[in-house]
Amino acid sequence: MNGVALATLLSHWRRHPLQLFTLITGLALATGLWTAVQAINAEARASYAEAEAQLAAGRQALLVARDGTIPVDQYVTLRRAGWRVSPVLEGEVEYNGAAVTLLGIDPLTSPLARHLAPTDGEAGLDPLAARRTLFAGPATAERIRSAGTGLQVVVRDAVAPGTAIADIGLAETLLDRPGTLSHLVVLSAQPRGRPPLDAVAPGLTRIEASGAHDARRLTRSFHLNLTALGLLSFAVGLFIVQGTVGLAFEQRRGMFRTLRAIGLPARRLLAIALAELLALALLGGALGIALGYAIAAALVPDVAATLRGLYGAAVDIGLALRPGWIAAGLGMALLGTLLAAAQGLWRLRRLPVLATARAEAATRSNATTLRFQALAGLASLGLAGSVIAGLDGLVAGFVFVAGLLLGAALLLPPALAGMLALGARLARGPVAQWAWADTREQLPGLSLALMALLLALAANIGVGTMVSSFKQTFTGWLDQRLVSELYVTAETDAQGQAIHDWLEPRVDAVLPIRHADTRIDGRPAAIYGIVDHETYRRHWPLLASAPRVWDRVATAEGALINEQFARRAGLAPGDALPLAPGWRLPVVGVYSDYGNPDRQVIVALDALLERFPGVANRQFGVRVAPDRVETLAAGLRDRFGLPARSVIDQAAVKAHSLAIFDKTFLVTGALNVLTLGVAGFAILTSLLTLWTMRLPRLAPLWALGLTRPRLAAMELLRSVALAGLTFLLALPLGLSLAWALLAIINVEAFGWRLPMFLFPGDWLTLGALALLAAALAAALPAWRLYRTPPAELLEVFADER
Amino acid sequence: MNARPKAPVWERRPRREGPGTLGSPRPVRDREVAPTGDPAHARLQKHLATLLAVLLLTAWSAAQAQGFAGLGTAAEGFAVPEPGRALAFPADHGAHPDYRIEWWYLTANLRDGDGRDYGIQWTLFRSALSPGEATGWQSPQAWMGHAAVTLPDDHRFAERFGRGGIGQAGVQARPFRAWIDEWALTSRAGPGQDALDRLRVTAGSPDFAYTLDLEAHGPLVFHGEDGYSVKSEAGQASHYYSQPFYRVSGTLDLPQGPVEVTGQAWLDHEWSSQPLAETQEGWDWFSLHLDDGSRLMGFRLRDTDGDHYTSATWISPVRQVETLSHGAFRAEPLETDRVAGRALPTRWRVRLPVRGIDVTVDAVNPDSWMGTRYPYWEGPVTVTGSHTGRGYLEMTGYE
Amino acid sequence: MPLLEIEHLAKAYVTGEERQPVLEDVDLVLDAGETLALTGESGSGKSTLLHLVGALDGFDAGEIRLAGTPLSGLDEAGRARLRLASIGLVFQQFNLVPSLTVAQNLALQARMAGRADPDWLAELGQRLGLSRFADRYPQQLSGGQQQRVAIGRALAARPPLLLADEPTGNLDETTSDRVLELMLELVDDTGAALFLVTHSRQLAGRLDRHLHLSRGRIA
Incomplete structure (x- = not known):
């Protein structure tokens, strides 16, 4: 009896394929969008969790130099004093016109080394060649190979896009920075009786591990946003399902009555209708999950870009089929179908065998x-x-x-x-x-x-x-803030000085871009030092300021902070800001700083150098007449042998920033259009x-x-x-x-x-x-x-x- | 800072630890990378070895067990031990970068005021990717340190890794100093003394530390033929000498508190370039201080064909040294224990018939497993039978 | 034992506080194989009586026994089973399932009852003149053809009782006659009893018995 009745119910769809298509499509769309969002969130979270697990072992606290680089001798001194740290030399190398972040590590001590372990097929890797090997993700590896460096490139999926890892001996050669280190990673399990850091390496600052934890906190809202959009899509999709299911029930009223009249008990009919719905929900849900996977796969790179660009959260999201979101997707499909069909089922339960005007009227x-x-x-x-x-x-x-x-x-x-x-x-x-x-x-x-x-x-x-x-x-803000016509990055401090000296007589102004990474109130912050210049006074995007704000910054009587800092720390002009032990300045202004997840402070350069002597001096903004930009850039490249990406004009920086911006909201836009x-x-x-x-x-x-x-x-x-x-x-x-x-x-x-x-x-x-x-x-x-x-x-x- | 947004425009702070997706090493004792033992780790070890040939460090112990082929192959460009090469001191106390591997190996049997037994180990291994030395990161030398404290019911160990060329680890001959990080074996010898006559050794980890003073009351002992020690019938050999006459006093810093200890110690220094025959899978090495004042160093290299190569040096109470060639020294397992998932002999019958020695050697703590990146067994032993005494046992290559 | 016994049957519809009696104290007996016509004016309660006999609706007082089974003792599922096994229904509006073919509609009840006999189904199709249309859908048939499908469906499981409610009410006279002939013929052949509600006295005259219902009572 059940089989015949179910077949009879299903025969409706054969006669109304469009309706079936609509129903399945509605379900698939609803489930798909929801699943896509879930999949993206699940992957991103898994990626944070992995990064966080590393932190759990306390492995990611860093030692950085106040003046930018750490000599190898200092590393050895720390080591020989009992500090278990691992050296990292980080820099950028250009391959085929694209910059690759090169991470030089000591595989003997680096926690990263284990991720470079060979696969079975590579057991025969020549040990001597290994010191001439770069480890990179697939795309980056391809780029390096195509540049024909003569280096062996080994693919490791775990390496973040745009990054290559090498032995530190190779890295210092490639970066031409022998004997220097960028930072030290503090390893877990330090031995007993170790002397304090100040006694061993007074020039170094410890930065506590924060990255992934911060990433989770910072990106929580982003994921919540995505989830909300996903739910909205799901709700909209459910309207379709509701409509179709309602129609299908309405159209089959006669059929239901006939079946009942012939002798199908009401409860049995309800059960069969439910079974039909669930089968359809499973079908639509399964299609939806496939669709969701496809959508997620299409959006994942943009999400990763967003997370990196907006929050600095280094996520390398690969999409895996996780039982979690598959089950959640099917569950949502079933639940949604039942929800959408609730009215129809309710009416079916109450459906009288005999059609009377009275019964019909009561339902509406x-x-x-x-x-x-x-x-x-x-x-x-x-x-x-x-x-x-x-x-x-x-x-x-x-x-x-x-x-x-x-x-x-x-x-x-x-x-x-x-x-x-x-x-x-x-x-x-x-x-x-x-x-x-x-x-x-x-x-x-x-x-x-x-x-x-x-x-x-x-x-x-x-x-x-x-x-x-x-x-x-953002565009307006970029216009305000990107005032310099040319941005130059030197490879060393010495070269930086040379460039500065060379530029000085040739341009309107050379504005150094120098900063120290430090901690304020225990949170990572960057303190930038500026010279007093009209460029800032005229253009800097201040949101709030005290009187004579620029004068006070110039005379080291005040500091500017970015909006993020002001909001998170509840600071306003007039409040005192402790910048370093024994160094407090009143906040004299707050500026907008979009796209930056971190706290930032601006003070007079001299004041910064007093506290943080030897802050790297490699970046400059150059004020020059627009028509001279091109020749000047060419001159710089020729004279100092700078790679193209080290001399960038304003337009290029703007275009790059806007491109990142657009990518950031691509996901939102895509979901919007789909909805x-x-x-x-x-x-x-x-x-x-x-x-x-x-x-x-x-x-x-x-x-x-x-x-x-x-x-x-x-x-x-x-x-x-x-x-x-x-x-x-x-x-x-x-x-x-x-x-x-x-x-x-x-x-x-x-x-x-x-x-x-x-x-x-x-x-x-x-x-x-x-x-x-x-x-x-x-x-x-x-x-x-x-x-x-x-x-x-x-x-x-x-x-x- | 100039008119330029920080992020996402073109610059970011250095990314912590590079790619954030990398996973988490398990926090296990005082180790810088993940523990070892399972096949995956074996692969990892293999790779790390390919990266820096660190595995060579323990070539005589664990490498063969890891199945790492190629160690026994020709030593490209490396110096090879030669019979008749006279060792010269203090220079030969230092490192020999032209040889592939080298170690300074100190073990001590100690006792506290209450009569409790302790063993300590301090080892510095050197391995070269290619012969010679260079400065900075370009150096082909890699270093590994092991330290352990063993009690009858406790065994703690730590390991360190370091690069040559930068000063993080090394051994200098004059004044003698062997070190990796803050661990050090430092000469305190006076004028006219051998550099190794008076030493101080220090090591530490999160859960133990020790500082011991060592004073030798006898001369250096040269194994084999004036320090040319043959390791197989095919002729593999090393340069090998010991200082087995140390009296020790010092402090162990243990979780339960500091302990004053005294006792005896034995220092080995050995270097080579092609240590093991391809069919040799591991070795069992004994250094025994017998109560009659004599000392015995003996080892057997286990061959897959069952014909174990043995070699020994017997030192009489009056410091007479006798080199005993293959077959004179016999060691047979009597009992095995399940340690770190493998069967290891923890009770031995050791015989040296020419000297009337027939003793039973028992591990003080069968769990003296060195679960380091290249794992092996190393721990104090007691001697009973025809002679009594104490000593150390090392066993490698057990799967 | 008679096939159908109705004793003191009463039924009223309640709208708000108003109680409108439809059937009052109806007594009726129908033997197996007997054919009975029930006539009456619109609103006389004849369709209601048919629905009650078909266990499609509940009654207020009295009793209906089908082959000795009292309907008042059955729950909804029990009544449905009874319909499936023992009653064929033919309605004025045909009530075919639009998404099933003629052949499928014809076999629907027999299949659900687990009593589909291919030979009988084939014979039914042939005798009802539906063989040519077996794979068509109801909308593609004329009214007379649709009603023939409904009659076939009702008789496919060979129920002992066929209930027909104005089966030709939607058909023109000629078609109506042909359909009725066929129905009576088949009823005769299967030995089913027929309970026919009609407003046609002429038709009523052709059956074994003829009862007239007036204001809820058998006249």
């Missing part, structure tokens, strides 16, 4: 539903409002956004109903009145799709406004669903004398009008969302607040898109109506039940 009550939605929506908005008024923090921000979106979605049908009622009242002529009234009556069937559209549009406006505001701010696509699909599904119920409504009008083309046009118009109204409501919602993102979530996530800019042009485009989507979605049913043979319309009367 339009007005009550609208009232309930309105109340729930208002409550949701109220919650959002009180959360934002009463609480701070990322979670509050997301609760606010969720409450806002949910509330607005719930308020949409009552709001539209109100607008339509108003329209009906204002309408002239019976046809127009009928059209308004009929549209209003259709609202319940369309409301879910319209809610999906509302959310997608609002998300699009909100995220779009945020990204565009960010970009506008909008899903919403469009949802409208199409809903309209197709409604179509089957439309004929009985339209036939009388046709009989009364309205032509089919006119009816079709009205159908089209109605869909477009509803989308238009929804868009109008989505606009304020989207802007609220943008405000929440810029003013609450970004501040928590990145440590900076951005001004909000409005982009009406984008709205117009989006609005047009929404209308187009609605028109396209309505086109198919309208076309069908246009082509409906009169006989079919007549049948409506013949078949009237």
